[in-house]
């Protein structure tokens with residue numbers, strides 16, 4: 274799989290003054306990047322040499338620089354996802370040297386800076402790897418499977434109309450805090466990418482927990498866990514083997530204890546399904 | 557789908573089955589170790605313990621059936637999970653890296669399958685007596701000549717078994733891998749059953765490692781004691797015909813069986 278194009282390409286700077294403008298602090302890297310023309314074609318790792326990268330550049334900016342130089346040479350730029358570039362949207366998604374988001378604690382790829390690497394490092398850049406996350410092009414993957422898991426969770430029962438009085442529904446402080454911790458998940462999919470089994474349990478558990486902790490989420494508590502877990506299985510994600518690689522790479526440091534909660538609630542909901550029937554929408 | 561079947565076929569349902577059967581098997585592992593350690597209290601202790609177990613009759617069979625069922629379900633579910641996990645990542649990373657998963661946690665299926673082959677060998681050796689029929693059928697000299705041979709001589713069977721170094725070696729390897737399996741497995745059960753959170757996480761990790769180490773020492777003490785000569789059958793009070801106080805009919809039977 275580690276195929277290269279045989280010759281590696283050096284991409285000289287497009288701005289001869291870059292080194293001076295960055296106080297002489299520029300770096301060079303050997304990049305090995307996954308290129309794949311479309312979902313059907315076979316991809317491969319391609320070597321790129323890049324120099325004159327400012328130390329202040331983020332990882333995505335480094336790819337932008339590389340892409341500008343590729344475009345200038347008339348080549349196809351490397352497709353990769355990004356949106357907010359401040360660690361809150363969950364769009365960026367690169368596996369860097371085997372670790373999703375590059376291994377900097379509690380941060381997404383867009384918050385990773387080139388100064389955290391050493392000058393001359395070889396860096397592998399790959400897309401998230403999971404059957405339910407097919408590659409669309411190069412480093413861009415399709416994460417619609419996550420949307421379908423959320424959809425399977427359904428609605429919460431709430432009175433519509435004018436806004437209710439804020440204190441009408443008491444929410445215990447602990448529950449509010451835990452629900453907020455779970456709701457911090459930005460749906461990036463790094464947990465799946467880091468897991469040896471491509472398991473989506475951290476994501477699914479977080480999405481279940483942030484409603485199941487709150488009084489507003491109680492009415493559909495059981496059907497929510499049943500349907501979301503069944504959809505997760507249906508998408509073809511693997512199962513958790515309790516290694517917690519997911520939490521370790523999660524940009525929001527979602528706690529794997531939420532998975533324990535999901536395991537517990539799933540078993541209880543299944544028991545209720547067996548004894549009284551909950552009528553799951555997913556089978 | 558039938559809700560029971562839906563649970564059993566789901567990823568989390570299978571994990572529950574693995575955890576509960578794993579816990580039952582772990583209980584057996586502890587009980588069996590405590591039973592075995594009676595070797596150090598001498599032949600009378602271990603041989604009468606064996607008689608007590610046999611005397612349980614139908615209860616013994618219930619225990620055996622429960623254990624066998626757990627073993628089969630554990631293996632069936634772990635293999636099904638492992639296959640689904642493999643299928644979920646058809647394209648591997650070119651650069652393989654791990655942040656924190658222990659080696660034991662990444663080799664559960666390998667350690668499990670080697671433990672399986674060890675368990676089969678162990679049963680054929682000591683329970684069915686197919687490997688070493690001569691030593692498996694040793695009996696104590698009869699207390700009463702009219703009643704035929706005495707109790708099944710577990711003590712001498714074990715010592716004879718572990719005096720073959722390949723047997724001891726495979727035993728140490730099997731137990732080593734079982735404990736390696738448990739070092740991840742024990743803590744894992746609590747996560748699967750939804751009983752783990754950040755407050756007990758450290759405690760679980762240490763107890764898991766500690767229990768695995770204890771089980772390792774408890775089981776390995778016996779073959780090591782046999783190989784180093786700490787446990788021998790030369791001072792067996794009623795095993796060897798020459799030493800038996802009334803070497804008569806029973807002793808001859810024992811000797812005949814031994815032959």
Ligand code: HEM
Pocket residue numbers: 513514515571574575578579581582585630631634635637638664665667668669671672737738740741742744745746748749
């Ligand atoms: C006396 C024998 C055994 C004991 C005491 C035992 C115990 C355990 C325990 C306690 C777990 C943790 C369950 C959990 O994750 O919640 C486990 C997991 C596992 N066992 Fe065993 N086991 C035994 C035999 C086997 C065998 C023969 C296999 C062969 C296939 C096997 C394969 C596995 C696998 C693959 C896992 C990991 C499951 C996962 O993490 O999802 N085990 N075992």
Ligand code: SF4
Pocket residue numbers: 363457458459460461462463464465475476479519522523524525526527
């Ligand atoms: S749990 Fe963490 S790693 Fe997984 S999708 Fe949510 S934010 Fe990303």
Ligand code: FES
Pocket residue numbers: 354355356357358359360361362363364365381382383384
């Ligand atoms: S681009 Fe939004 S989190 Fe990285």
